[in-house]
Amino acid sequence: MSHYQALLSRLSDVASLREAAAVLGYDQQTAMPPGGVQGRARQLALLSRLSHETFTAEETGRLLEAAAAEVGTEGDEDAPRMVRVAREDYAQATKLPTEYVAAFAQATSLGYQTWVRARQAKDFAMFAPTLKRLVELARQGADYLGYDEHPYDALLGQYERGMTTRQVAAIFEAHRPALVELISAIQAAPQVDDSPLRQHFPIEAQKRFATEVVQAMGFDFQRGAQAVAVHPFCTSFGVNDVRITTRFDENFLSPALFGMIHEAGHGMYEQGSAQELDGTLLAGGTSLGVHESQSRLWENMIGRSESFWRWAYPKLQAAFPDQLEDVSLDAFYQAINKVQPSFIRVEADEATYNLHIILRFELEQALLTGDLTVDDLPQAWNDKFSAYFGMTPPDDALGVLQDVHWSSGLMGYFPTYALGNLLAAQYLAQARRAMPSLMDDVAQGQFGGLLGWLRENIHRHGRKFTSAELTQRICGEGINPAPYVAYLQTKYCAIYGL
Ligand code: ZN
Numbered sequence: 001m002s003h004y005q006a007l008l009s010r011l012s013d014v015a016s017l018r019e020a021a022a023v024l025g026y027d028q029q030t031a032m033p034p035g036g037v038q039g040r041a042r043q044l045a046l047l048s049r050l051s052h053e054t055f056t057a058e059e060t061g062r063l064l065e066a067a068a069a070e071v072g073t074e075g076d077e078d079a080p081r082m083v084r085v086a087r088e089d090y091a092q093a094t095k096l097p098t099e100y101v102a103a104f105a106q107a108t109s110l111g112y113q114t115w116v117r118a119r120q121a122k123d124f125a126m127f128a129p130t131l132k133r134l135v136e137l138a139r140q141g142a143d144y145l146g147y148d149e150h151p152y153d154a155l156l157g158q159y160e161r162g163m164t165t166r167q168v169a170a171i172f173e174a175h176r177p178a179l180v181e182l183i184s185a186i187q188a189a190p191q192v193d194d195s196p197l198r199q200h201f202p203i204e205a206q207k208r209f210a211t212e213v214v215q216a217m218g219f220d221f222q223r224g225a226q227a228v229a230v231h232p233f234c235t236s237f238g239v240n241d242v243r244i245t246t247r248f249d250e251n252f253l254s255p256a257l258f259g260m261i262h263e264a265g266h267g268m269y270e271q272g273s274a275q276e277l278d279g280t281l282l283a284g285g286t287s288l289g290v291h292e293s294q295s296r297l298w299e300n301m302i303g304r305s306e307s308f309w310r311w312a313y314p315k316l317q318a319a320f321p322d323q324l325e326d327v328s329l330d331a332f333y334q335a336i337n338k339v340q341p342s343f344i345r346v347e348a349d350e351a352t353y354n355l356h357i358i359l360r361f362e363l364e365q366a367l368l369t370g371d372l373t374v375d376d377l378p379q380a381w382n383d384k385f386s387a388y389f390g391m392t393p394p395d396d397a398l399g400v401l402q403d404v405h406w407s408s409g410l411m412g413y414f415p416t417y418a419l420g421n422l423l424a425a426q427y428l429a430q431a432r433r434a435m436p437s438l439m440d441d442v443a444q445g446q447f448g449g450l451l452g453w454l455r456e457n458i459h460r461h462g463r464k465f466t467s468a469e470l471t472q473r474i475c476g477e478g479i480n481p482a483p484y485v486a487y488l489q490t491k492y493c494a495i496y497g498l
Contacts, residue, residue, distance in 0.1 A: 002067075002070060003063060003066035003067045003069070003070045004067040004070050004071050004079060004083075006063055006066075006067075007060075007063040007064060007066075007067040007082075007083070007086070008082070008280065010054070010059070010060055010063055011055075011060075011086060011280060011281050012279045012280065013054055014051050014054050014055045014281070015238075015279050015280065015281065015283070016279070017047055017050050017051035017054065018047075018051050019236075019237040019238055020047055021044055021047040021048055021051065022235050022236065022237055023237055024040060024043055024044055024047070025044065025235065026227075026235050026237075026243050026245075028040050029229045029230070029231070029233070029245070030227040030228065030229050030245060031227070052093070055089075055090070055093055056090070056093050056094050060090060061090060061094075064083065064086055064087055064090060067083050068083050068087070071083060073087070076464070076465075078276065078277070078282070078464070081282065081464040081465075082280060082281065082282055085281055085282060085463055085464070086281050088161065089281060092145065092158065095144050095145050095146070096141065096144050096145070097144065100137075100140065100141065100144060103137065104137055104141070104409055107130070107133050107134055107137055107409065108134070108407070108408050108409040110130065111130045111131075111133075111134055111406075111407040111408065111409065112404070112407045112408060114126065114127055114130045114407070115127055115130070115401070115404065115406075115407030118396075118401055119396075119397050119401045119402070120397075122395040122396050122397040122401070123396060124377070124378045124396040124400055124401055127401060127407070128374050128375060128377075130407070131374050131377075131406060131407075132374045134406060134407070134409055134411075135367050135368065135374060135411075137409065138155060138368060138409065138411045139151060139368060141154070141155070142154035142155055142368070145157070145158070148164075149164065149165070149166060150164070150165040150166070150365070150369075151368050151369065152165040152364065152365050152368050152369075152411075152412060153165050154412075155368075155411050155412025155413075156168065156412040156415060157412075158412060159287060159288045159289075159412060159413055159416050160287045160288065160289050160415070160416060160419065160466075160467055161286075161287060161466045161467075162466050162468060163289075163466075163467070163468065165365065167478075167479075168361065168415050168419070169361075169365075171419070171422065171479055171480075171481055172354075172357075172358045172361060172415075172418070172481075174481050175354070175422075175481035175482075175484065175485050176354075176355070176358055176388075178485045178489075179351070179352075179354060179355050179485070179488075180355070180388060182351060182488060182489060182492060183339070183341060183351060183352055183355070183389070184390065185496070185498050186339045186351065186492060186496050186498070187341065187390070189496040189497060189498060190496075190497075191338070191340075192334040192335065192337070192338050192495065192496070193331070193334070193335060194334075194335040194336075194338045195335075196323070196324065196327040196331060196332060196335050197252060197253045197254050197335050197336065198251060198252050198253075199251070199253075199323045200250060200251055200323070201250060201251070201252075201253050201320060201323060202250065203248045203250050203256075205319050205320065206248055206250075206253065206256050206257065207246075207248070207256070208319070209257070209315070209316060209319045210246070210256055210257050210260040210261070211226065211260070212315070213257070213260070213261060213303075213312060214226075214244075214260055214261060214264035216445060216447060217261070217264060217268070217298060217302070217447045217451070218268055218447055218448070218451040219244070219264040219267050219268055219271070220268075220271055223239075223240045223241060223242060223271055224241070224242040224243065224244065224267055224271060225241075225243050225244075226243070226244050226245070226246060226260070227243065227244075227245050227246075228245065228246060228247065228248065229245035229246070229247065230247060231247070232244075232245045232246055232247050232259050232262075232263055233245055233263070234263045234266035234267050234270065234295075236267075236270040236271075236284065238278050238279065238283070239270070239271065239273045239275060239277065239278040239283055240271075240278065242267045242270045242271050243267075244260065244263035244264055244266070244267045245263065246259050246260045246263065247259060254336065257303075258299050258303055258304070258336075261298050261299045261302075261303040262295040262296070262298070262299040263295065264298065265294045265295035265296070265297060265298035265299060266285075266291055266294060266295045268294065268298070268451065268454070268459070269285050269290075269291060269294040269454075269458070269459050270284055270285065271459075272454070272455045272458075272459025272460060273459060273460065273461075273462040274460045274461075274462065277462045281463065282462040282463045282464055283462050283463070284462055284463060285462075285463070286461070286462065286463045286464070286465060286466060286467060286470060287416065287466065287467040288413070288416035288417075288420075289415075289416040289419035289420050289423060289467050290420070290423060290458065290467045290470060291420070292416060292417055292419070292420025292421070292423075292424075293419075293420045293421075293422075293423035293424040293427060294424075294454070294458070294459075295420070296350075296420050296421050296424040297424040297427065297428055297454075300350045300421075300424070301424055301425065301428050301487070302442060302447075302450070304336050304337055304350070305439065305442065306329075306333050307439040307440070307442045307443040308442050308443070309329060309332065309333055309336075310329070310443040311442070311443050311444060311445040312445070313329045313332060316332075333495075334495055337349070337491070337492075337495055339351045339352065339492060339496070340352075341389045341390070341391065343385075343391075343393050343398040343399065343402070344398065344402055345357075345360075345402065345403060350421065350488070351488055351492055352389070353417070353418070353421060354418040354421055354422075354484075355388045355389065357414050357415060357417050357418035358388070358418065359381070359384050359385060359388060360403075360414040361414055361415050361418075362384065363377065363380060363381065363384070364411050364412070364414065366380070367411075368411065377400055378396055378399065378400045381393070381399050381400040382399055382400075385399065419467070419479060421484055422479055422480070422481050422483075422484045423467070423471065423479060424484075425483040425484035425486075425487045426471065426474075426475050426479070426480060426483050426484070427454070427457075427458070427474060427475075428483075428487075429475075429483045429487075430457075430474055430475050431450060431453045431454070431457075434453060435449050435450070435453065437449075438450055457473075457474050458470060458474070467479075
């Protein structure tokens with residue numbers, strides 16, 4: 001057996017252990033009874049220890065170097081790319097000392113409980129000591145991982161390989177003023193009516209319709225399945241078994257319908273990795289930003305487009321005649337695209353979403369460098385929120401305490417959500433250039449052209465290319481916010497008559 005094959009075999013063990021853990025995690029959130037909690041924690045801890053030990057063992061390092069000598073690390077073929085990505089993952093995984101990993105795990109498990117209580121009490125002071133500890137650990141982690149310019153680079157790099165804080169800051173700064181301007185113009189215009197979406201929609205009928213939609217879009221139910229979960233997510237146990245989850249609200253049509261399209265967007269990306277990559281470290285999405293670009297593209301740019309509803313709306317009306325018979329396509333299209341600045345990020349529409357992220361990105365950096373202290377954070381949050389959205393959160397639960405991420409030690413993660421929106425617009429613009437009839441096809445319920453383009457240009461590569469490399473290959477440039485801003489302006493100027 002060659003060194004490269006020996007490496008693949010070892011990494012396939014790592015992938016299998018991770019996939020088995022994913023099965024248990026999926027079951028935990030979709031089917032496990034409450035009594036299973038402790039046993040499940042024990043099983044998951046064992047699997048994560050085994051996969052970490054297998055991956056970070058010296059034997060893996062030895063095989064990596066032998067394989068690198070054998071197949072090289074240059075060029076775009078699978079083998080050198082496999083070695084390069086595995087080397088980067090290995091370097092990341094072996095940089096953090098065991099004591100640090102243990103201290104981090106302990107601080108975050110306690111952090112989560114403290115955050116839940118502080119948010120319930122709407123009292124940031126309860127969470128402040130914990131957050132101070134977590135910021136300190138984030139700084140230490142950045143030092144262990146290493147960076148050239150900014151400690152935030154090290155944290156960001158865990159989710160977007162090779163991307164720097166300076167790049168993200170420039171991208172955000174380049175479109176923040178346009179977003180603020182668009183939102184304030186929308187707020188000054190007459191509001192659209194979304195009451196047609198807030199009627200009684202029986203859950204079984206919602207499920208049938210949404211399933212039909214994602215199947216038509218191309219989510220493959222021979223290699224995927226759908227279940228109900230409180231916090232929707234997508235997970236995969238390999239290229240040929242991808243699970244999506246949905247949450248239903250019988251008095252509001254949007255969460256399940258657009259939520260299922262969103263998760264199916266993630267799911268189609270996972271299902272689209274080349275079969276040869278299954279069971280290797282190259283299978284799956286290349287970064288959180290590119291992953292989010294796929295979910296947002298299908299959810300918002302297709303799923304909330306007028307073209308899409310020209311095809312889908314008669315079907316929706318047939319599924320819910322009592323609720324929608326007297327609602328015109330135009331009124332429905334406006335309702336699903338209502339823009340309403342809100343305090344809570346997860347409820348944000350596509351026009352206001354990136355501002356929520358930019359705010360967090362700026363505060364996270366300042367915390368990490370020490371320019372902002374944890375004690376001053378709530379005031380800094382409210383000041384920024386009022387500058388960007390023109391309103392001030394009435395309490396910490398609707399402000400600085402709203403998101404779980406910091407309590408779980410996740411810093412450097414938020415920017416990927418906003419990058420996803422930007423990349424989605426760039427990729428779709430490119431796809432439309434390649435296929436001028438794309439939106440007409442969508443209006444006919446034909447999605448194969450778009451999915452085929454995404455498969456060919458993005459999905460099949462898995463993790464072979466970083467988001468920057470992928471975007472350069474597809475668009476001939478790096479991440480550029482201009483197509484996203486243009487998309488929002490065109491769409492919302494029409495909807496709000498600006
Ligand atoms: Zn997502």
